[in-house]
Amino acid sequence: MKRSKKTRQQELQETIQTTPFITDEELARQFDVSIQTIRLDRTELSIPELRERIKSVAELGWQETVKALPIEEVIGEVVDLELDRRAISILDIKQEHVFSRNNIARGHHLFAQANSLAVAVINDELALTARSRIEFTRQVNLGERVIAHAEVQGEDEKGRSIVLVHSFVEDEEVFTGSFEMFRSNQ
Template sequence: MKRKKQDRQRHLKETIDANPFITDEALADRFGVSIQTIRLDRMELSIPELRERIKDVAQKQLDEVKALPMEEVFGEIVDLQLDERAISILDVKKEHVFSRTGIARGHYLFAQANSLAVAIIDDDLALTAKATIRFTRQVKAGERVVAKAEVQKVERDRTLVVVNSFVEQELVFSGDFLMYRSAQEQ
């Protein structure tokens, strides 16, 4: 059942506020309207397109990565608070998937999560000491993976980072990363 325009626009704004990384295509599916209708609604509400929303989040939320060069991070970091939390985005492309099945190769999802776990560490040295990972659903070409990392525990030379990766709101990967770091003062 289609919603009235005002109701749809109100829900559209709430949805984008809750998840600024959602695509127009996903919004169109969610609201049962065309992509063009979503774009017109966004324009009327002065909500920027996805690329601009990502840049806005990144400019507001980015500390400087210490543990590795930015070009070595797999995925695009859009939120980084060292030793607290981080978010990165990976658009799964044809080169990331198996040619026969179109399913993303697991090492790309792991690389995104692991590099985010390294990047979140507020230290010049961060190495993965141990990782416990779970793939919970297949990811296909054309999907956007949003990885969210959170520091759970900091000890003298170890930090536990939990990373959960989502497509839309669905969990596709999770991992607990025990990270080695230079000894910290306690």
């Protein structure tokens, strides 16, 4: 049975409140409606689009300091950080990030943004990547802005921190990775 519009909008509001970085695509999948319906719902509920939601979080400012590496060694600009919980960074795809032949962003730059964010979010003097599974879900082109969103998922059986990173261009997911991080206080 499909939800009524009222129920859907109520649940939608709650979902976005608890997971503000969820994309319209993911919401459409979750609620089993079209992306257009989600957009209409957001408009009626005055919920800004993902890009605006990210910006508003970033504008609140963040007081925490990256511990595992000097902040200038993070690839991309960190706009949000809560150590051992979550972090967000922005990377603008420029000429030096793309294949010269087709202006498609090279995988290792998206990886570098995500991986260095996974290091930065760890609340420890030493954080090294042990293992990772990644997926490039759509190609990224010259001039696009990639927003990476890292979330610490807790520890595995070896005491390593698991960090999940999702990277987006506007509302589209372009990269996803899970990083198993070794840290010195294990």
